[in-house]
Every structure is written in C-alpha cells, then in structure tokens.
Amino acid sequence: EFLSEVSIVVSAVVSCVTNLSVLLCFTQSAELRSHVPGVFVLNLSFSNILLAVINMPATFLGVRWSAKPFGDLLCRVVSFSETFITSNAMLSMAALSMDRWIAVVFPLRYSSKMRHRDALLIVAYSWLQSFTFSLTQLMMDWGAYSHTYASCTVHLDAEGESQQGAYVTFTVLFHCSSFALCLLVLCFAYLKVLRVARSHCKRIDVITVQTLLLLVDLHPSVKERCLARQKKRRQRAAKKISIFIGSFILCFSPYVITRLVELLPSVHVPRHWGIATKCLMYAKASSDPFVYCLLRHQYRKVLVSLISRIAGKDRYFLSVHSTSSMWDTTEENCPARIT
Template sequence: AGLAGLLVGTMAVSLLSNALVLLCLLHSADIRRQAPALFTLNLTCSNLLCTVVNMPLTLAGVVAQRQPAGDRLCRLAAFLDTFLATNSMLSMAALSIDRWVAVVFPLSYRAKMRLRDAALMVAYTWLHALTFPATALALSWLGFHPLYASCTLCSWRPDERLRFAVFTGAFHTLSFLLSFVVLCCTYLKVLKVARFHCKRIDVITMQTLVLLVDIHPRLVELSSTVPIGPHWGVLSKCLAYGKAASDPFVYSLLRHQYRNGCKEMLNRVLNRHPLHSPGLSGDSHSQNILPVSE
C-alpha cells in the first residue's frame, strides 16, 4: 500500500508539473526561440510519456502482483521504458552542455548554440536512445520483471545470462553513466567560472545520484547470488520515476522565464490585466545562465 501510494503521488506531481512546463513552452514564443527550449521540450515529453504509460502499468503490477497487461502491450511499455529513461538522461546532459557554453563562452554563446545545433543534438539523443530498446526487442529481452513490478528489460533464459549481463552493463554505461559524467564535467567547469551556481548544481547532481539507484539492483541481480527483495526493486523504480516529477522544477519552473510565464497564464485565466506585464523577452543568453536566486 505504501509503494502504491508513493507511485500515485509521483504520477500526480509528474503529470501536473510537466504539463505546466509544456503550457509555458506553448505560451511563450520567447522561450521557444531559445535553443535550450528544444532540450526542455524533449525532456518534458519523455517525462509525460513515462507518466501516462509506464507509471500506471507499474502501479497495476504492484497492486495485482502480476503482469498488468498482455505480452504485446508489455513489450511496448518495456521498449518505451528503456527509450524514455535513456532519452531523459541524455536530455539532462544536453542541458548541462548548453549551460556550460552559456557560462564559459558568454560572448559566443549564440554562435555556438543555435536552434539548428540544438535540433541536431536532440536528433542524436533519439538515435542513441533508440539503439538499446531496438536491440533488446530484436533479442526478445523485453517483458514483465516481477522484481520491479514493471515491463522493462528482462531475460529468463539461463544460456543468455552472460549476453544479457553484458548488454545491461553496456546500456547503463552508455546512457546513465555517460550522462552522469557529462553532467559532472560540465558543471565542474561552470563552478570554476561562477561559484554562485553551486546551489542549483548540487540539486541536479543529487537528482542524478538518486536516478543511479535504479542501476544498483539490476547490476547486483546480474552479478551476485544474493537475492534482492521485490520491495527494494519497486522502491528503486519509484525513485527513478521520481526524477520525472522533479525535472520540471529543477530545469524549468524555478527559472525566471517560466515563473513569469506561469504568472501571465494565471492572469489570463483570471482575466487580470497587470500594469506591468511580466517581461519574457529578456536577453536570450542571460536567461541561459543560472540565476543566483535559483
């Protein structure tokens, strides 16, 4: 019951916060004109898909204690789970690269990070993220895993244990670990230029460390004879889902432009007409630098 309640709460926060970010992106042309908007849009769409597809199936698996859907739907959900997790992590890495360029190379930021460059980076994240679930689908390594009560990567054939272990290790190294290293390297370089970014970077680093908890039971499961309880497996999955709920706050809603966008949308809903309209236009480069107060 506790894990089910945690999942329901995570789903609610994730759905509302990511939908709000999407509304801000649709509402503000000034935000959309900036290169980071593509990374934020990619991250937000990944989180929303995970919220409406994977989280409900995991909740059903936790409640029913069995596979929550047919084999085809479960394989599709497992494909999405693998793709969206990788795409989300790579989007975080892309955002960290963008902010590194904005802070370390402020005068040449617009030339180095154009919308076309951002679109190419998003295209790469999709290609990279599709590689692993496509391989797993071809090898029939997608299905329901009772340890996580989720449709995800799994293999039950003893003769494939070594190959699956190698694949899982490569998947986590080239998605989660690679993104984590990129985040650490870029933000360490940012800290050398601007110490006041430390608070926001600490939040992002801790968020990434929490996501890495999802890797631990998988690797222990493959490399050790010590059994892992379903409670720990589902809890690690809940923590991974928690990233989808916290991303909107870390990367969007706590920033000046998005706060102003939310205020402007609220004023429109309430038919208010403030004397001073919130400024969303601002300098594109300055909005990419992390504010001191955030």
C-alpha cells in the same frame, strides 16, 4: 506496498501536471521558444509525460496485483518504451548541462557554438541511441514482466539462460552509455560552471569594494554586509549545482546499481527494494520541471501571466453573469410593481 502505490500515483499526477505546465509555457511565450535550451527542455518534458502516462500506470497495476498487468505483447511495448524514455531523458539532462557550460564558459561564442540546428542534431542523436537499445531489447525478446520491480522492463526469463552473456553485455552497455555517461557530463559541466561563476562573482565583488573605498571610507558594518553578500552568492551557486547533480544521483543510482548487481548469479534483489528504486526513478520525472524550468524567473512570469488571464476571464464571466441575473430579477418584479 501501499506506500509504493501512493508514491507512483503522486509521481504520475505531479509529473503530468508540471510537465504539461512547461509545455504550456512554451506555447504561450515566443521568448522561451526562441531559446536553444528549450529544445532540450521540450524533449525532456515529452519523455517525462510519456513515462507518467505509459509506464507508471503499468507499474502501479503490477504492484497492486502482484502479477503481470498485461499480456506478453503489450508488456513488450511497455518495456520498449521504458528503455527508450529513460535513456532519452538522461541524455536530455546531459545536453542541458553542456548547453549551460557553453553559455557560461564561452558566452561570446555561444550563439555560434549552440544553434537551434545543433540542438536538433543532439536530440536526434539522443533518439537514435535510445531507439537502438530499445530495438535491440525487443529483437532479443528481453522485454518482460519482472516480479522484482513489479513492472514490464528489461528482464531475462529463466528460459533464456543461454543468452546470459549477451544480456549482461547489453545491460552494462546500456547503463554505461546512459547513466554513467550523463553523470560524467553533468559533473564536468556543472563543476566548470560553478568554477567560472565563483571567479566572476569574486571579480565583481573586488571591483565593487574597490569602488566603494574610492568613494567613501568603508564602515566595518558595511564591509561585513558586502562580505556576507559575496558568501551568499557563492552558496546560492553551489546549492543550484548540488541540486542538479544530487537529484540525478539520488533518483537514478539506486536503480542502476541494483540492475547491475543483480547480474551476479549469487545475488537476489528483494521485491520491496526493487519497487522502491523504481519509485525513486519515477520521482525524477516529477522533479525535473522544478529543477530545470518552473523555479526560473522566465517560466514563473509566463505561468503567473497565464493564471492572471484565466482568473481575469473568470471574474469577467462571473460579473457578466451576476449583472444579467440582476436584470432578469428586475424584469420579473416590474409587472408586480405596476399592478
């Protein structure tokens, strides 16, 4: 369990630093704030920060002590927040994928199809759906400490066996409306984006080669380089799509499948596996800023500019401080020289 503790601490620290960096980029750049996808990115970043501040420390204490880290009331609050944050984060990812699909497939109609008002309505729906499931869980008293996951989460105590049917229905509906729905949207949107991007690349490459043929006889080596560039562009697009979908499946599917399988009365989930799936889910919160923001040129430019400004101020402060120290030393030595 030591590795689980380390994993949770690393995920919490990285998630806080990277997601706060994303928020910092938005405060420093009017251009980023003007983009519609920024609404979804901010919603996702806030969710990840809350997960890192509230749920990850609670799970860390649960793993460390092998017991409930808080009292019943606080444990219910932590469980409520986990359900809300997880659902909201998944729906934000689905919204980002749909935004990208509209931007690529309908570029001329994007500004009319996806406005800031539309983005805010989508975020409001995400909050409403997430809050509905969280409130249902709270009212049914299904938020408790689970030894299997070492955390305060959706859990049915042995005393609540009479509610087994309702609990199973709730769990299946929750994961279908969050994980399954988002996975379906991600696959549909990004595969459509990939198809259109490949079509555009092929069209551009054909035009480029035809233009070169009109201007000059193409040497075999030049033709090979053109074909290699075409292949590289297609591979880069496929790689990005696989990262978007692959990271979602890798981090969420083990946890979701485990939660569904454990509904069967004959299935017992080992504690180490439950904690491992929880750690994978937390890792998604720390990887999201890289997947959706920080590796993109616009965000990198803002971060580099900000770091340069901070470094410039530090250098200026150090130079002023060293200059003032030099003058102080000179003034102290002046009387000694005169005497």
